[in-house]
Amino acid sequence: MLKIENLHARIAGKEILKGLSLEVNPGEVHAIMGPNGAGKSTLGNVLAGRPGYEVTAGSVSYDGRDLLTLEPEVRAAAGVFLAFQYPVEIPGVNNTYFLRAALNAQRKARGEEELDSMQFLKLVRGKVKDMGMPPDLLNRAVNEGFSGGEKKRNEVFQMALLEPRLAVLDETDSGLDIDALKQVADGVNALRSPDRAFVVITHYQRLLDYIVPDFVHVLSAGRIVESGDATLARELEAHGYAWVREQAHAEAQA
Amino acid sequence: MNAAVTPFVESMQAAAAPLQLPGSGPAWLDDARRTALQAFVERGLPDTRNELWKYTSLRALGQRRHTAGNPDAARREVPLDLLPATSAGAMRIVFVNGAFRADLSALDALPGGVTLQPLSLALLEQPEPLRFLLGAYTNEDDGFTLLNRALAADGVVLRIAAGVRVADPIHVVYIGLASGSMAAWHLRSLVELGAGASVNLVEHHVGQPDAGHLANLVHDVTLRDHARLGWTVVQTAGAEANLVRRSDCRLGDDAELDFHALELGGKLARHELRVDLTGARARFTSRGAFVLHGRQHADTEVLVTHRGRDSVSDSLWRGVADGRARGVMHGRILVLQGADGADGGFYNKNLLLSSDAEIDTRPALEIYADEVKANHGATVGQLDDTMLFYLRSRGIPLDIARRMLVRAFCTVAMEGIAPAPLREHCDTLLSSQLPEVAA
Numbered sequence: 226m227l228k229i230e231n232l233h234a235r236i237a238g239k240e241i242l243k244g245l246s247l248e249v250n251p252g253e254v255h256a257i258m259g260p261n262g263a264g265k266s267t268l269g270n271v272l273a274g275r276p277g278y279e280v281t282a283g284s285v286s287y288d289g290r291d292l293l294t295l296e297p298e299v300r301a302a303a304g305v306f307l308a309f310q311y312p313v314e315i316p317g318v319n320n321t322y323f324l325r326a327a328l329n330a331q332r333k334a335r336g337e338e339e340l341d342s343m344q345f346l347k348l349v350r351g352k353v354k355d356m357g358m359p360p361d362l363l364n365r366a367v368n369e370g371f372s373g374g375e376k377k378r379n380e381v382f383q384m385a386l387l388e389p390r391l392a393v394l395d396e397t398d399s400g401l402d403i404d405a406l407k408q409v410a411d412g413v414n415a416l417r418s419p420d421r422a423f424v425v426i427t428h429y430q431r432l433l434d435y436i437v438p439d440f441v442h443v444l445s446a447g448r449i450v451e452s453g454d455a456t457l458a459r460e461l462e463a464h465g466y467a468w469v470r471e472q473a474h475a476e477a478q479a
Numbered sequence: 480m481n482a483a484v485t486p487f488v489e490s491m492q493a494a495a496a497p498l499q500l501p502g503s504g505p506a507w508l509d510d511a512r513r514t515a516l517q518a519f520v521e522r523g524l525p526d527t528r529n530e531l532w533k534y535t536s537l538r539a540l541g542q543r544r545h546t547a548g549n550p551d552a553a554r555r556e557v558p559l560d561l562l563p564a565t566s567a568g569a570m571r572i573v574f575v576n577g578a579f580r581a582d583l584s585a586l587d588a589l590p591g592g593v594t595l596q597p598l599s600l601a602l603l604e605q606p607e608p609l610r611f612l613l614g615a616y617t618n619e620d621d622g623f624t625l626l627n628r629a630l631a632a633d634g635v636v637l638r639i640a641a642g643v644r645v646a647d648p649i650h651v652v653y654i655g656l657a658s659g660s661m662a663a664w665h666l667r668s669l670v671e672l673g674a675g676a677s678v679n680l681v682e683h684h685v686g687q688p689d690a691g692h693l694a695n696l697v698h699d700v701t702l703r704d705h706a707r708l709g710w711t712v713v714q715t716a717g718a719e720a721n722l723v724r725r726s727d728c729r730l731g732d733d734a735e736l737d738f739h740a741l742e743l744g745g746k747l748a749r750h751e752l753r754v755d756l757t758g759a760r761a762r763f764t765s766r767g768a769f770v771l772h773g774r775q776h777a778d779t780e781v782l783v784t785h786r787g788r789d790s791v792s793d794s795l796w797r798g799v800a801d802g803r804a805r806g807v808m809h810g811r812i813l814v815l816q817g818a819d820g821a822d823g824g825f826y827n828k829n830l831l832l833s834s835d836a837e838i839d840t841r842p843a844l845e846i847y848a849d850e851v852k853a854n855h856g857a858t859v860g861q862l863d864d865t866m867l868f869y870l871r872s873r874g875i876p877l878d879i880a881r882r883m884l885v886r887a888f889c890t891v892a893m894e895g896i897a898p899a900p901l902r903e904h905c906d907t908l909l910s911s912q913l914p915e916v917a918a
């Protein structure tokens with residue numbers, strides 16, 4: 226589904242990703258862990274097509290297409306979703322209006338019938354209920370005045386509504402209390418299916434108690450330096466990232 | 480010859496001679512018109528050395544001869560779709576190319592205590608009460624105001640008797656139709672609300688896209704104690720229209736002026752809104768937005784004078800310019816001696832959508848009283864890339880995302896427009912303008 230090979234990317238002239246490779250198949254959940262500044266958000270942003278990043282080498286294919294040549298909205302319609310580490314407040318843009326515009330734009334791009342406002346309201350109200358979101362969410366402006374936790378949950382809510390095929394969650398767990406964390410995990414787990422994949426970027430092992438990953442990767446200094454199964458996350462929690470760096474260093478020496 | 484005598488001035492002078500203006504007869508009026516014309520010819524159009532015209536050059540306009548009005552304006556057929564839908568079935572007074580149109584107006588079901596008539600008729604019936612207004616000119620007059628005094632042939636006279644609260648809005652519609660030549664017309668309007676009176680006034684400017692003209696409008700607005708005026712200007716004039724408006728408003732004790740403007744049309748759209756908070760606790764609120772593209776030029780000057788104790792002014796404006804458009808926003812708050820406890824605010828944010836567009840915003844405070852709260856802020860920026868990417872990452876195409884953000888940017892200026900159908904009308908107009916900008 227997603228194949229990243231030897232990806233090099235820079236921002237503001239500074240190389241951040243330095244030869245990152247990763248393969249994700251339908252149905253899989255990959256966790257990406259790593260210290261601050263390792264390039265985790267950069268990876269998510271490059272996948273979603275955020276302007277400003279320059280890919281200098283390597284390739285990313287998604288369903289056999291060259292993902293890097295597609296506009297962000299085209300990627301979204303193709304099923305790529307990024308839950309932002311820092312969701313954006315958009316004063317003056319009503320949530321209902323925004324969500325309907327997004328869903329219908331995606332449907333239109335895929336050649337599907339657009340939803341009329343009745344159909345959409347029914348759908349979105351159901352999701353609000355399922356996800357335990359505050360009912361006034363739909364009358365508010367996008368993320369405006371939301372607490373940090375509300376913003377993160379709103380990302381997962383949008384994901385549930387848009388039903389992407391490849392979801393990248395960028396530290397959706399940070400700043401959440403345990404209840405909110407469980408809600409986020411429930412949202413993700415409810416969407417898990419054989420034809421959908423997740424890349425869960427996190428700083429802490431805690432989220433992975435609730436979203437059990439198939440693979441765990443350690444991203445450090447722009448590369449994946451270690452991969453394993455869910456137990457790797459626990460080792461990291463116990464030993465810290467320095468341990469991984471030493472291991473990688475030792476390997477390189479060997 | 481005077482340097483101020485440009486082809487424009489010459490043509491106005493020539494046009495004045497054979498004009499038989501309504502109300503000709505009272506010696507004071509003829510005299511006042513003659514004197515004003517003379518003063519105009521000496522002074523000419525304002526130039527950019529005038530602080531209030533610093534960013535709006537009239538050089539091109541000054542080089543064009545204009546005819547006085549449009550001779551068949553009183554009879555011309557008006558495409559019905561030009562009439563704003565929100566004014567249908569409402570009290571309404573309509574002008575076509577500067578001429579009052581009884582056939583398009585609806586003045587026969589006015590509630591008690593409401594006088595609404597064209598100035599032309601008021602001058603025929605009862606000129607004397609207008610003497611104070613039309614009889615003299617002041618140093619505050621610029622070339623356009625003088626010209627208006629000399630040549631204004633019509634306008635709106637709206638009076639609400641003391642204590643009368645008018646429930647339904649009154650619509651004033653200015654329509655510009657294409658005519659063979661570049662025509663100029665001058666309208667003088669009087670709005671007077673007695674003590675405790677209240678009304679909502681909706682002013683529409685509409686026109687055909689190729690209607691080149693100069694409309695020179697002067698409003699005198701007087702709100703006596705405890706009166707309230709809601710005034711909404713919806714300006715979607717044709718792309719060749721030049722609109723020069725000046726409004727002088729005086730507010731008595733506890734009087735309230737709630738002003739909204741949506742400026743979308745015109746080639747040159749100027750409004751100098753002067754508000755004199757004479758009374759104690761007088762309150763002025765203004766919200767407005769201009770959204771420009773092509774080579775449009777809009778210039779709004781909000782000039783507030785706090786004279787009364789504890790008077791309040793609160794202005795919040797938004798400007799958007801695309802293409803090679805030019806926007807000018809000037810907010811001045813003057814707090815005079817004696818206006819202790821006054822509270823004035825002027826906030827203006829602007830968006831530039833192209834590198835060739837330009838917006839100049841100048842807030843200014845001058846304070847001569849004690850215990851005054853006064854704030855201002857003005858910014859010029861661009862669409863937020865982070866917001867754009869957020870919308871696109873959810874599947875919304877770039878052009879739609881840009882329009883959503885422009886519309887959102889203007890929302891704060893439009894939220895208070897009442898009643899709801901008028902607000903929706905404004906929102907629709909704004910949305911339909913957006914494919915032109917931000918595309």
Ligand SMILES: Nc1ncnc2c1ncn2[C@@H]1O[C@H](COP(=O)(O)OP(=O)(O)O)[C@@H](O)[C@H]1O
Pocket residue numbers: 236237239241259260261262263264265266267268
């Ligand atoms: N817009 C930017 N301009 C310059 N440097 C940036 C920018 N965004 C991120 N960086 C730098 O790139 C590196 C990786 O950032 P990021 O991908 O956000 O790391 P992580 O998400 O793993 O904490 C950091 O050193 C950060 O300072």
Ligand SMILES: [Mg+2]
Pocket residue numbers: 265266267310395396
């Ligand atoms: Mg990050």
